[in-house]
Amino acid sequence: MELDPIQMDALAELGNIGAAHAATTLSQMLMCPIDMTVPEVHAVDIADMHSYIGNEISAVVVFQIQGEVADGGYIVVSMPRATVIQLTNQMLGMTDTDREIDDMDRSAAIEIGNIMISAFLDATAELLGIVMLPSPPALAIDMTHAAFESIVAQVAGDVNDILIFNTELESEAPPVYGSIYMLPNTELMHQLFHMLERLMEPIS
Amino acid sequence: MENNFFSEVKAVILGLGELRVGTCPMGTIGLGSCVALILHDQRRSLGGLAHIMLPESRGSVDRPGKFADTAASTLLAEMEMCGSSKFAIAATLVGGASMFEFSANSLNIGERNIVAVRDVLRDQGIRIVHEETGGRIGRSVYYWPEGKGRIVVKRADGTCARL
Numbered sequence: 001m002e003l004d005p006i007q008m009d010a011l012a013e014l015g016n017i018g019a020a021h022a023a024t025t026l027s028q029m030l031m032c033p034i035d036m037t038v039p040e041v042h043a044v045d046i047a048d049m050h051s052y053i054g055n056e057i058s059a060v061v062v063f064q065i066q067g068e069v070a071d072g073g074y075i076v077v078s079m080p081r082a083t084v085i086q087l088t089n090q091m092l093g094m095t096d097t098d099r100e101i102d103d104m105d106r107s108a109a110i111e112i113g114n115i116m117i118s119a120f121l122d123a124t125a126e127l128l129g130i131v132m133l134p135s136p137p138a139l140a141i142d143m144t145h146a147a148f149e150s151i152v153a154q155v156a157g158d159v160n161d162i163l164i165f166n167t168e169l170e171s172e173a174p175p176v177y178g179s180i181y182m183l184p185n186t187e188l189m190h191q192l193f194h195m196l197e198r199l200m201e202p203i204s
Numbered sequence: 205m206e207n208n209f210f211s212e213v214k215a216v217i218l219g220l221g222e223l224r225v226g227t228c229p230m231g232t233i234g235l236g237s238c239v240a241l242i243l244h245d246q247r248r249s250l251g252g253l254a255h256i257m258l259p260e261s262r263g264s265v266d267r268p269g270k271f272a273d274t275a276a277s278t279l280l281a282e283m284e285m286c287g288s289s290k291f292a293i294a295a296t297l298v299g300g301a302s303m304f305e306f307s308a309n310s311l312n313i314g315e316r317n318i319v320a321v322r323d324v325l326r327d328q329g330i331r332i333v334h335e336e337t338g339g340r341i342g343r344s345v346y347y348w349p350e351g352k353g354r355i356v357v358k359r360a361d362g363t364c365a366r367l
Contacts, residue, residue, distance in 0.1 A: 046257070046270075047219035055234040055344070057360060062304065138304035142360045145234025146342025147303050152220060153237055153257050153313050160221070160267055 003163075008041050010196040011165060015039040017127055018120035019167040019180055025119040026178075029112070030090055032171050039167040046156050052164060053148045059084045059105075060147035061113030063134035065121065065188065073188035074151045075120065075134065077113040078144055079178040084109045086174050101141055110137050120180065128195045155185040163189055209346040209356070223254035223269030225282040231346040235299035237314035239272070239321050239337070240345045242296040243279050243330070244353040245288040251349035252279040258313065259320030272320035280328060295325050296334040296367060298345045298357055314338065334367040 003011075016039050027034040044052055058078045065073040079087075085097055088108040117134045125132035140147040156162050165182040184192060209215055214228040220238060224230055230253040232240050244251040254275035261271035268278040283293065300318035318337050325332060334355065336343065342360040347353065355367040 045219075047222045050217065050219050050233055053234075140236075140303040140340075142236070142303060142340075143234040143342035143344070146236030146301070146360065149220065149234070149236035149238045149257070150303050150313060156220075157258055158264070160270075 003041075003043055007193055007196075010200065011163075011192065012039045012041045014124050014127065014192065014196060015041070015165045015167060015180075015182060018124040018182075019169070021119040021123035022116040022180060023169050025115050026112070026169060027171075029115065030087070030171065030174065030176070032173060035170045037168040037170075039165060042164050042166070043161050044164050045161045046152055047160075049148065049152060049162070050145055052166075053145045055143045055145045057081050057142065058144045058147075059101075059109040060140045060142070060144060061110055061117075062138045062140075062147070062151060063113070063117050063136075065132055065182075065184070066135050067121075067125065067132040068130040069132060069191055070185070070187035072155065073182070073184035074155065075117055076148075076151065076181040076183070077116055077178055078147075078181065079109065079112075079176070081141070083176045083178060084141075086176050087112055090174050106139060106141065109141075110139050113137055113139075116180070128192075128199070130195070151183055155183050159186055209348075218253055218255045218269075220255055220257050221267045221270030223252065223275055223279055225252035225279060225286060226250070227349050229346065229348045231344065233344045235343045235345060236301055236303045237299070237312065237317060239297055239299040239314075239317045241272075241275060241279065241321055242298070242345075242347050242353075242355060243283060243293050244296065244347075244349060245283060245292050246294070246352055247292045248286070248288055249350045249353075250283065250286055250288060251347065251353060252283055253347055254279055256317060256321060259316045272317060273324050276321065276324040276328060276330075280330070290329060293330055294333040295330050296347075296355055297321055297332060298336050298343055298355075298367075300337040301339050301341055301343070303340065303342065336365065336367065 268274040300314035302312035
């Protein structure tokens, strides 16, 4: 997959807008400031994916990108186990952080993922002038790399590299940390580039 | 469970779609729906590992380790070039989990991978001696080809097993 620097930049900027909206919703839910890293875009060979996606136990919430675009791209929120427990506690007014993940945590992880990703897709779709919606979420609480394998199997059947967009969100109090990933399939990626190129054309 | 894999100088980690035949320790980290196919030749302390991602190659040949059908035949061919004969080779399968709850079937490709690997091994006449597959759990697998071959599986819940 060959990407020129302008395409990389355009995609990073698109993601930046999406992630900023997702961070805002998280900040409103937690009533605390959220820091966000500058988004990174990588074209990664599938054989090297383990250098980009860690293998610690995380809650991985996955959505397929749907709407006025080709089906088959995915968007993912991943949070370490401690963050999920912290978020549930925060929302339910509990304080015990030294416990196992339970059904309430699973439900909270899905709900927070849902709210963040809806904001992400809303903002990016508005910029592009189209409608993008998340599918119902799927959840895995497991090795992060293991969860990502299923997604890569969907987007990289015919190609050997994938585009990973990644940004990280963080708050100090409460101590929560999460990442948003976008993995477009080839068709969706071309559509996004095409729309972004049109946006960047000078107004005549 | 003793696991000195990462202190081995020659150990290699195989990413998605990679395969390798040799005498060095081999491993894959974070197997979900993918399947690690390990072929071990007891007579030669030699083996091969493939990190299989999808069941069928549908004619694609550039990454043989990516698909069940091409991975098995390529591993066998490379091992035969190193002097192995088919009846000395035994297979171990690890992985093929269904990682997601509340998901459409498209994300749960693990089961199809397992079936495809079993089918191709049966066609090739290779016996399966160990299997740790399916379920809803991620796994890492480490394989040392020396001697009778040693395989350690580490599961996402922290438990380890020696196959």
